[in-house]
Amino acid sequence: MTQTEEFRKYAHEFVDWIADYYSDIEKYPVKAQVKPREIFNKIPVLPPETGENMADIFKDFENIILPGITHWQSPNFFAYFPANASYPSLLAEMLTSALGAQCMKWETSPAAAELEARVTSWLRDMMGLPSVWTGVIQDTASTSTLAAILTAREKYSDYLINLNGMKDYSDLRVYCSVETHSSIEKAVKIAGIGNSNLVKIGTDGNFAMIPSELRRRIEEDIKNGYKPLCVVAAFGTTGSTAVDPLKEISVICRKFGIWLHIDAAYAGSALLLPEFRSLTDGLEQADSFVFNPHKWLFTNFDCSVYFVKDPAALVKTFEIIPEYLKTLSDNKVNNYCDWGIPLGRRFRALKLWFVIRSFGVKGLQEKLRNHISIAKTIEQIITNEKSFEILAPVNFNVICFRYKPDNLLSEEALNCLNENLLPNT
Numbered sequence: 055m056t057q058t059e060e061f062r063k064y065a066h067e068f069v070d071w072i073a074d075y076y077s078d079i080e081k082y083p084v085k086a087q088v089k090p091r092e093i094f095n096k097i098p099v100l101p102p103e104t105g106e107n108m109a110d111i112f113k114d115f116e117n118i119i120l121p122g123i124t125h126w127q128s129p130n131f132f133a134y135f136p137a138n139a140s141y142p143s144l145l146a147e148m149l150t151s152a153l154g155a156q157c158m159k160w161e162t163s164p165a166a167a168e169l170e171a172r173v174t175s176w177l178r179d180m181m182g183l184p185s186v187w188t189g190v191i192q193d194t195a196s197t198s199t200l201a202a203i204l205t206a207r208e209k210y211s212d213y214l215i216n217l218n219g220m221k222d223y224s225d226l227r228v229y230c231s232v233e234t235h236s237s238i239e240k241a242v243k244i245a246g247i248g249n250s251n252l253v254k255i256g257t258d259g260n261f262a263m264i265p266s267e268l269r270r271r272i273e274e275d276i277k278n279g280y281k282p283l284c285v286v287a288a289f290g291t292t293g294s295t296a297v298d299p300l301k302e303i304s305v306i307c308r309k310f311g312i313w314l315h316i317d318a319a320y321a322g323s324a325l326l327l328p329e330f331r332s333l334t335d336g337l338e339q340a341d342s343f344v345f346n347p348h349k350w351l352f353t354n355f356d357c358s359v360y361f362v363k364d365p366a367a368l369v370k371t372f373e374i375i376p377e378y379l380k381t382l383s384d385n386k387v388n389n390y391c392d393w394g395i396p397l398g399r400r401f402r403a404l405k406l407w408f409v410i411r412s413f414g415v416k417g418l419q420e421k422l423r424n425h426i427s428i429a430k431t432i433e434q435i436i437t438n439e440k441s442f443e444i445l446a447p448v449n450f451n452v453i454c455f456r457y458k459p460d461n462l463l464s465e466e467a468l469n470c471l472n473e474n475l476l477p478n479t
């Protein structure tokens with residue numbers, strides 16, 4: 055067999071395997087049933103000296119690797135926010151890996167750059183986001199939020215921190231609620247701002263940021279010589295999908311000239327539904343916004359869409375043009391390597407294009423509405439159940455609840471009881 059014949063044979067077999075995997079996925083235990091080091095110890099200490107055949111490699115994939123996989127695509131997966139793929143997304147990802155294009159500059163694959171510009175503007179309009187925003191695809195929300203904080207930092211310092219380092223800017227401050235995602239803390243650390251300059255604002259009974267506390271902390275900080283840089287507001291927190299009051303937060307940011315970044319990593323997809331747009335009053339004042347199609351928009355990991363009001367500031371923060379990266383078209387096109395951290399970039403726009411075209415806007419809306427209505431039904435069932443308790447508003451399709459038996463237990467005992475109910479396998 056030639057290499058191409060062999061590729062064709064196994065590619066067909068693997069596609070069959072994938073189709074069966076998806077049909078049978080509920081038969082797998084969601085969580086891998088292995089102990090630490092079990093897989094590691096099954097893999098030889100030394101790599102093979104000579105090439106092995108694909109049939110043997112695949113056998114080991116099934117026997118050694120698969121038992122150590124946690125099945126995120128299982129409908130029984132409830133561990134984190136889902137990271138749901140779909141067939142159209144998978145098909146596009148096959149083509150992406152076959153093309154193997156590096157989509158750093160326009161010239162390194164013009165179609166990738168231009169499709170990225172088009173699908174991100176599709177999404178912006180599908181979600182009712184301000185038409186003056188521009189989108190770019192990043193790998194994750196963590197990267198997008200880091201890009202936001204770095205851009206805020208550079209704009210604030212008139213790009214002098216990029217030039218001279220932090221020496222004149224040691225007292226920058228970033229604000230978020232106590233419920234915001236750990237990626238904010240990571241970004242603040244990496245951006246050189248320092249963890250002690252991340253101010254965590256308290257939340258109300260709905261787990262949303264208390265804007266009066268935000269204002270008070272900012273005023274206090276200004277009085278004490280700190281420099282308020284950025285507020286990260288959550289549209290759907292990780293703990294309970296709480297939505298921070300964007301209107302009031304945006305007024306505060308505008309008053310003090312502070313960058314407003316919105317982390318909508320999970321719940322942003324809900325904005326495809328016009329009925330959720332009343333939650334976004336004030337959003338148009340934001341400087342940046344991130345959401346992950348790889349969470350709740352049927353696009354396989356990784357795909358995070360980052361929108362900015364001022365793309366020039368983003369590019370000015372990241373652009374570096376050594377001799378070997380100069381191209382003749384540089385001033386006419388988007389070179390997305392200047393819109394974020396990595397130089398090399400995968401062709402992620404293709405899978406978004408496949409997903410949006412295959413489902414259509416209406417099809418995507420129907421799916422999201424269905425998920426939300428299932429959640430509402432379950433919320434109702436739990437509410438009617440005397441020994442269960444809903445713990446946070448069900449804003450989207452996540453339900454936080456616990457078992458609370460009649461005989462009143464202490465908070466501690468309830469926590470312990472509920473922890474024990476969580477499946478370990």
Ligand SMILES: *Cc1c(COP(=O)(O)O)cnc(C)c1O
Nearest residue numbers: 194195196235237291292319320
């Ligand atoms: C999942 C999540 C993140 C992190 O997303 P990555 O793409 O894995 O970096 C950030 N913020 C919120 C609110 C999230 O739900």
